[in-house]
Amino acid sequence: AQTVTQSQPEMSVQEAETVTLSCTYDTSESDYYLFWYKQPPSRQMILVIRQEAYKQQNATENRFSVNFQKAAKSFSLKISDSQLGDAAMYFCAYRAPRGDDKIIFGKGTRLHILP
Amino acid sequence: DTGVSQNPRHKITKRGQNVTFRCDPISEHNRLYWYRQTLGQGPEFLTYFQNEAQLEKSRLLSDRFSAERPKGSFSTLEIQRTEQGDSAMYLCASSLQGPGGAFFGQGTRLTVV
Numbered sequence: 001a002q003t004v005t006q007s008q009p010e011m012s013v014q015e016a017e018t019v020t021l022s023c024t025y026d027t028s029e030s031d032y033y034l035f036w037y038k039q040p041p042s043r044q045m046i047l048v049i050r051q052e053a054y055k056q057q058n059a060t061e062n063r064f065s066v067n068f069q070k071a072a073k074s075f076s077l078k079i080s081d082s083q084l085g086d087a088a089m090y091f092c093a094y095r096a097p098r099g100d101d102k103i104i105f106g107k108g109t110r111l112h113i114l115p
Numbered sequence: 116d117t118g119v120s121q122n123p124r125h126k127i128t129k130r131g132q133n134v135t136f137r138c139d140p141i142s143e144h145n146r147l148y149w150y151r152q153t154l155g156q157g158p159e160f161l162t163y164f165q166n167e168a169q170l171e172k173s174r175l176l177s178d179r180f181s182a183e184r185p186k187g188s189f190s191t192l193e194i195q196r197t198e199q200g201d202s203a204m205y206l207c208a209s210s211l212q213g214p215g216g217a218f219f220g221q222g223t224r225l226t227v228v
Contacts, residue, residue, distance in 0.1 A: 006157075035216045045158075045206065045219040052214050091157050093216070102171060103148065103208075103217055105157040 002027045004094050006106035013082045014114050020067075021077045021109045023092030029053075034068065035093040035103070036077045038086075045091070051075065079111075087113045119220035121207050127226045128197055135193045136223045140209030147190050148217060149182055150206040158206055164190060165212070197227045 013019035092106040120139040150158035166187035184190040208217035
């Protein structure tokens with residue numbers, strides 16, 4: 001069964017600095033999709049960035065980028081120029097491309113932004 | 116279309132009562148998911164649908180939980196004989212099949228007293 005592991009329950013970063021959140025996953029599939037979701041306090045979960053496993057190029061969305069290491073089954077999220085609005089729970093998620101393609105989430109990392 | 120809508124936003128019920136939640140997905144999305152989330156934890160998969168067909172139900176889910184998506188549009192999640200351990204946020208999400216991620220509703224917070 002696929003699993004997603006986030007080993008950092010909490011992290012803090014100074015405003016305007018860069019922070020990296022870690023995620024590892026386990027799968028026997030060669031093709032799949034990976035996601036990072038953001039959940040601000042008492043607010044809706046939103047999709048931040050996604051990566052397709054067959055693409056070697058790391059995805060980037062404005063200040064958010066990923067470091068996808070397929071052989072190591074690692075998928076980290078880098079947030080550059082951290083802003084107070086980035087404070088949230090961040091969840092890493094996995095989805096197979098077909099068949100059993102439910103989305104599986106990690107336990108999350110709570111990110112604090114220090115002014 | 117304004118996104119995934121869930122109702123009610125909050126529900127307080129007495130132990131032993133039945134509750135039903137509704138989810139209206141993004142209209143063109145054929146996949147619909149239900150998750151449960153407790154404080155400080157990640158979303159725990161409950162069940163999901165492809166149109167009106169229920170594809171999988173979590174083995175962690177007791178028989179007190181049932182979900183339907185009768186016409187492949189909105190979905191309902193019913194919990195019978197609620198227990199205090201059912202208190203949680205219930206999240207609904209929808210997506211297209213394929214590489215895109217799912218879009219979440221704001222959730223229904225259930226409190227069983």
